[in-house]
Amino acid sequence: MNVAQGRYVALLDSDDYYTDSSVLAHWVEEADRRNADLCVAQSDSLIEKSGKILPRNRVPLLSQEVGTAASCPQLVNVRQCWQILYRRDFLDRENIRFSTVLRQREDRLFFLEALLRAKSIAVLDLVAIMHREHPASTMKKKDYDQLSFFTTHMTLLAQVFARARADQVSSGDFERANAGAYWNQTFFYWAELLRQNPSTGLAPEGTEADSPVSQRYLTALHDLTRHAGPLFRDRYLSVQGEKETAQQEGIYDIARICLELGRRDLMQKLLAGQRLHYLTVYKLAEQSQFSWAEEAATHYLRFNRNAEFADLPVSADPWKTLAGIKRLVVHVGQPKTGSSAVQHFLEDSRLALSKNGVLYPLAGCGRDRGIRRDRSPGHALLFSKALVGDDRLLVNLATEIENQLAPVHTVVLSAENVLSAMFLGETSTFFDIDPLGCLLKRIGAQNVEIVGIFRDQSPWLQSYYRELVANPFNGYVQTPPSFLKRMASSGLLEYDRLKAHMASLPYVGSTHFADYDEIKSEGVDQWFFRLLGLEHSIRTWEKGTQINVSLTDAQALKILFTKSLELSRQRRGELYLEIRNNVALKNSSFKFFDQDTSGMWQTKDDHASSKEIDKAWFKWVSAQDDFPAIASLIDFDLLQESSAGVAVKSRTVKKVAARVAAKPRDTKKGAASVAAQSINIKNTQKPKTVKTVKVKRRQQKTWRKLASKLLPQGIKTALKRVI
Incomplete structure (x- = not known):
């Protein structure tokens, strides 16, 4: 890097490659146009074992052409040094170089310092790098040598953040999101090493002392993250699944208090996936010097979800x-x-x-x-x-x-x-x-x-x-x-x-x-x-998110249509987030009901069936001027996904029905009905009757039929497979 002569510095691992021959030219063109110290691109992963190409964690685009780490905390989602194009005079001016202390684990230290010091950072939607995923990569090794490297890395990074705070180029939101990333590493990468005992890792209280490597790691982690506010309030670090759960439900914050107070026995329990007793959490909050300790304690306890009080004697009377x-x-x-x-x-x-x-x-x-x-x-x-x-x-x-x-x-x-x-x-x-x-x-x-x-x-x-x-x-x-x-x-x-x-x-x-x-x-x-x-x-903590956010009728209608399809729970969750953030649906004036919730379902026949009343309501509601465009409600890909779900469920029903039919039974219900009940969505505490299952399926079919009437002709054929 010291002998580089170009205006920009690009980094590339020896086994990775650019996605096409024009990538660098486009990358430099955008960096020039935006006059950016750093220009961030996206990357994909090539899984060598399967040959699949998957998108890597995407860095969210900024709301403006350039920003800084302090003003755009979402930049914490940059994960690799090679997805940044660096202006060389910026690196020279700030004297930013790779650490000579570390043989490995030096990449993040380098680019985080660059992110903190840069005065103009651009983020592109350009997929520039194809990264090869090797099962036997050195970076996937988990041993005490690697843990030691990472410990030194955190010690050096704490110094970088201390200088950034002194120069006012960091922000609480960016530092909080970064702290969340390191606690993710602790719980979901290094936990196995940290939990080993008695002499090779973190030991329970009353046994042989922790290993020096584990002690140094936990001390460095505490020093790096102690200045951050409560991690459960972070909304910038992109994580999913168990990592998101651990962060958003306050587990990391309770672990931070445990480290502050030297309660590594409790840290051991958290790393093992155990929940701490509420009285223990109360005592931690009272003893902690963190200003947010009580807030974190009560937040953690709200996710207790009826956990048993195993550490307490059951009430005698x-x-x-x-x-x-x-x-x-x-x-x-x-x-x-x-x-x-x-x-x-x-x-x-x-x-x-x-x-x-x-x-x-x-x-x-x-x-x-x-x-x-x-x-x-x-x-x-x-x-x-x-x-x-x-x-x-x-x-x-x-x-x-x-x-x-x-x-x-x-x-x-x-x-x-x-x-x-x-x-x-x-x-x-x-x-x-x-x-x-x-x-x-x-x-x-x-x-x-x-x-x-x-x-x-x-x-x-x-x-x-x-x-x-x-x-x-x-x-x-x-x-x-x-x-x-x-x-x-x-x-x-x-x-x-x-x-x-x-x-x-x-x-x-x-x-x-x-x-x-x-x-x-x-x-x-x-x-x-x-x-x-x-x-x-009363305790009135800062509001992290709105409580029980109400959606518009148009958003609810879209969710209702998706509920009529056979989709996985994860897919339903993804669609829910898309719908909740859809501006057009937020601003729609569509209504399920008229002003006084009466009149729209009336028919000439006072004894009309539910089906006829529903038909009259559909006629009324579809005549609204602001009825949401069905193209934004159900798209072709979603129909294909649902069709696959219907096929899988149909095959499952037949298999279960065959097993039920082969067994002696003392019920008059048909095997297919029993099978259908056994795999039906578990929506209530009581078992669903065959009648309930049929009514629900009829209602789902009604919503799908309404969609089919409004879809373009080319998509109707696909929808028939769902209906």
């Missing part, structure tokens, strides 16, 4: 403990009335509440996964288990009450789905099932307060329907007329009767019912805390 609750507050919804905000603040304040004798339990508190991890059904599982006589979660609740930072005088439960159709099945009413009365009877507490927030029926029905159909994973495909008919028969629209019923339940001492429109200006969460006298325990 759970029913006595539950009956002895001095004050039990139960928040019952409705859905779409700010319940998510209430639950979010309760989760953020869990540690502060516990110190003041108020428990927002982990027992029975669920949480979605993946792209919907920010959504929580609250304690809905407590209600559903109580309905079927399963008391295990109530025993866990009693155990949790007995093991808190201060004696518990108030327990707060929240489940918006109490006032929804979640527990009611196909025909039952709220008063038939009575999920609230059932749970209160099982708990037996003598002083119960019910909190319910009600919303004007027309906007509530519209919002609730949109919420149901916009979930890509729940299998809900009912049409608006079918939804309204079910809601009308459920008892959930009889507000006065609902309030009277809840007030009359045994053990209920008081009720707090409010109109959503009257309290939303104050904030439903603030109203809730003020009502219960808990203002002193």
